[in-house]
Amino acid sequence: MDNHLEEAFYGMVDTTDCHKVGIMGGCGIDCWVYQRGRCPEPDEMVLETEEDKQNHKRLYLSK
Structure with a gap:
């Protein structure tokens, strides 16, 4: 997505990995940012199985 268009829809463009994943609808327990332990909002994940927990x-x- 073009930065100008993204700013028009979402406000100031962020460059964090989480933003890059989230803007494309990729948030969740399979997200590579979450899987590497770098998610800034990990408590918002839906943990359905014991393995997920x-x-x-x-x-x-x-930690």
Whole structure:
């Protein structure tokens, strides 16, 4: 998406990895930013399985 067009729709353009994923609708537990432990809002993820919960704990709660 062109930066000028993106700014018109969403405001100031951000360059974080999370923004790049989110603007394309890729947020979720399969997101590469989340999987690398770099998600700024990890508690907003929907954790449906025990495996998802354990992975979340390993990535974000055991630091």
